[in-house]
Amino acid sequence: MKEASGELNMTLITIVAVAIIGAIFLALYPSIRTRIENTWNESGSDLENAFNNRQQSGSGSGTVGGN
Numbered sequence: 001m002k003e004a005s006g007e008l009n010m011t012l013i014t015i016v017a018v019a020i021i022g023a024i025f026l027a028l029y030p031s032i033r034t035r036i037e038n039t040w041n042e043s044g045s046d047l048e049n050a051f052n053n054r055q056q057s058g059s060g061s062g063t064v065g066g067n
Helices: 001-056
Strands: none
Touching: none
């Protein structure tokens, strides 16, 4: 009986720990998502600007790889 009680305690501790980690993730998710979106948008606009600048300067064939 004592062994079964110990297993129940470990199961309960695991469930509580997973719930706490999930709650922390859900609390931080909006800021993580915003940061990822901002980084994605900035990198996309940087690539677009580089591509447009390259086309305007007349160098290369206009492809991103430069071939």
